[in-house]
Amino acid sequence: MSDRTGWPAVRPWVADLAGAGLCFAVSSPVVVIIAYYHRAPAAGYFAGLALACLPLLVRSRWPFQVVAATLAANAAQLALLSFPGPSPAATGVALYTVAVRTERRTAWRIGAASAALLFAVSVIRRPGPDSLWQYLAVLAGMGLAVASGDAVRSSRRLLAAAVERADRAEHTREAEARRRVTEERLRIARELHDVVAHHITLVNAQAGVAHHLMRSDPDHAYQALERIRDTSRAALDELRTTVGLLRHGESPDAPREPAPGLAGLDALLASFRHSGLDITLERTGHPTEPASITDLAAYRIIQEALTNTRKHAGPVPARVHLDYRPDVLRLTVEDDGRAGTGTQGGPGSGTGHGMIGMYERAKAARGTLTAGPHPAGGFRIHAELPLHTGRKG
Template identity: 60%
Template sequence: MADTIRGWLHARPLMNGLALALGCFVLVAPVTAATAYHQDASITLYLVLLAVSCVPLLVLHRWPVGVVATTVVIGVVEYAVIPVAGPPPVAVGVALYAVASRTDRRTAWRTGIWAAVALTTASVITSPGVEDLPQNLGLIAWTFLSVAIGDAVRSRRELLASVMERAERAERTREEEARRRVTEERMRIARELHDVVAHHITLVNAQAGVAHHLMRTDPEHAYQALERIRDTSRAALDELRATVGLLRYSGDQAAPREPAPGLAGLDDLLDSFRHSGLSVALERTGTPVELPQITDLTAYRIIQEALTNTHKHAGAVTAHVRLDFGTDTLRLTIEDDGRKPADGTRGRPGGPAGQGAVTGTTGTAGGAGIGTGTGTGHGMIGMHERARAVGGTLAAGHRPGGGFRVDAELPLPTDTGRKVCRP
């Protein structure tokens, strides 16, 4: 009920001012009448002066400082008309409270000091006796108390507003962070699914073509191709099951426990390409070290995607994979000797056959210089994103003499106690 009345008055400022003026008069009138009766003064005159001092409160919502000035002037006139001590000017206190609660602290205290000086001076001039000194000094306390209460209310209101604003901002930030994490996880799962599906389907397609070609002329080799199709499809299902399991399970205890692919399985990966008709050579330089799991997976997926693109778009060529373990970076180079068609393109996604050349630039180890290019294939985009995710760089493009080349640099652990792996 009280909140309803307060809201109704807040929506009607003039009615709010009228209620404030009437309330001030009704509450103070008994004290004023008792004071006049005690001092053998005119009760009517006291009440009239009180009513006049309350009238400016009608427009307090529009001109709070002006109302303070008006009520102070009326108070000074009261002291001149009634030279005896009376009740404190309540209208002045109400106006000062409104100024302090609605304006800044500096304006409030300046207004309060000015009102205290004016009222105290008028009171001292009209009642200079020592017996009136407590009454005169009480005017200072009255005005300052009104300002202090109003300032405290304003400060509390601002504090609550600040707390609410911070809480809302924290809630928005939390929601944005949650959306960002969901987006990153979705992109990671999409990259994993693309790498698994693109690689295995490409191999299955190549092996199926071989089986179809040899079915009548060389059934034995066709049977071997069908076996490889069976093995490849089984591997694809296993990897898909492990990847999709990340979406199905939320707890670590129930999550699938299959190890993520890494360079330890590189030989098996290259063998799968060799069985599908792609000649792949592997070269390792430097001293192999144990890689972080995310870097190990990234290196594996980049090699897998690059060779898948070679097999898909360049046909039966020779590919070369080189791993160079440096002091602080692992450099991956995947290139092939595919020949350019007559139009000068390679048949990569984005070009006439699906992929144009993607030229990249090598940036800092922090990943700021991730290569960019014209290729729009999901595989090429995924390789760039994977390299950037581990703080590395990737560049890809046509070789001057024909073929395609992918270069990636991935940061290695810098701690002196890293483990050395024997190839």
Template identity: 55%
Template sequence: MQVTAIRRWAARHDRIRDAFPALVLMIVAVGAAAAGQSGWHAPRAAGVAWTALSCVPLVFRSRRPLAVVGATLAVDLTAMAVVPDRVSTPAASLVALYTLATLSSRRTAWTVGVLAAVAISGVYAATHEEPLLVGTSLLRLDFAIAATALGDAVRSRRQHLARVEERAERAERTRETEARRRVTEERVRIARELHDVVAHHITLVNAQAGVAHHLLRTDPDRAYEALAHIKETSRAALDELRATVGLLRQPDDAPDSRAPLPGLADLDALIGGIRAGGLSVTVARTGLARPVAPATDLTAYRIIQESLTNTHKHARAAHADVSLDYGAATLRVTVTDDGRSDAAKGPGTGHGLIGMRERATAIGGTLSCGRQPGGGFEVVAELPLSLTPATA
């Protein structure tokens, strides 16, 4: 925690951070100038002055690293030529080379680092009459190369950590986006289920209640039958609502009522309820009837349910036809009615048609609907019989 706090403080005070190595070098230079073979003595002013002069550019090393390398190198090389008995390493130039390697490109860092190493070693060898690649001259060459290599390693490490953090942040954003997308899809799916269930059964209850009210005094027996249908329809509505709400439950919730969702096997019961509400419906099946994917089964049932509900509620139709055509790979569902062409413009919200199209598209199918030239309304859905794992 303390190290992290120090790093944050240094990041906010870049000028002080840049000047810190210069302060350390001055302390070392004074100590080295005051040490001798026979003990401590007064520091040699020339060596300390040149060290101080070479450290001044380091205050700007983070802002202008290449210029600082040039300035410190010029001072250190001049000091080697003017004060040949100054044996200390050109430390300010080494700090500048390290800083340049951490902040610039690898090509720039190594180009400047190699040239600086050769210059330092060459000037030292010339002023001290030593071979270029032997002894102390070679050691100064190694120091310059090592400073550049260390700075290059630090820069590579920082870049690696930055890439890791970026990937982690990107992965986190991707997870959040995916979670929001899944929540939205689930919300829309449950909204479709609730709309289909409520709209269908409430429409039937309303129609059957109207029949019962109309016949209550003139034909009590038929009115009693209508009331019985209302009871059955409302119970079916409650069962489907419980099944739909059960989609929201977690696996460890109390298993109150988890009735299976309806499918084409329940089509006869659906048609029976529609007929009880006063709409004549015929069902035709062509092709080889066979089991379909669960998602297709539910989608086909909901499309037929919503289509007949709209016919009963908006079209003022007397008859509707339902056709199931089993093809080689698709199930074609067609629902037509003989309602008035202007009645299709009734007071509906349009959510039913949108929901049917969303259901078909969600499993890889298509849906089209519209008024027929001779009157009435037609809904046609092409649904895949089987789904790939990605679609299912």
């Protein structure tokens, strides 16, 4: 078992027991030396050391109270014995624990007060310069204990903050990956919808013409069947290209064909005219080559708008207007469908994926799109797309 920083997790009582035992073991040689130097029984010194280390068994649970208990034991030994008592290591361990578990200012205040008390008791009990180095050593030991605890606390916080940032970065990467997958799925869905809906609508319209003329005008019916063949072939080619790109990904051998754009607008409008739409195209301003994302978005918006016109309003007059401004392409598609003939996006007119796709394409190109019926009938779609990437009209 380990904590978030990777260090093994240790139960608090185990750490307390280990700390108390280590303090007693480290201080025992000092007790032996002091007892030998003063030619006194070592048992009393060991008893005093054990008494000072005993509170350390609960230092994780009550750190401030343990500081007070160890400080009282060490101060009493210094005051009551005629010679230096056991090392105040227990107070140092308690101060280290407080420094690890509390704020820096509080730890240093408690450490300074503890060191001042031990120093004052020592000076009062044994005044004179002979033992000054011992008193300074006590001050240095208390300061070292607080500084060590403060350093450990700071390093743990830094490590915990680093682990938290790493976790947050990992979650962000996962969220970003999911977002990109979702965007890619939407992009693929838009492409497939535009390709399939456009060609199937034309095939359906041309099949209706062929069925209507099969007996009365076989020649024209034959021409309609030829257009069905050409339209279905074009649909298969576009689907093959799209699926090929998905299958091969970024492979250099992947089939790559130019994405449709306004350069192919005349052919697109011709396919709709063959299905019965009377389409008028008007270009104003100074035509210029737009950015690739704008070029594709404009083409697909016109394609979807006219597909909806043919599907929902039938063979009615329609107008496409491209207005080239210095930074913006204004695109308008209108039809003369009448109330009751089924307009784009009307009740029962479909799933609405086509309209959603047009809005998403305009947004992806950093443009805007509005759509709605005319009061007298018909439908109008208007989009404003930036001609250059990074700029929005």
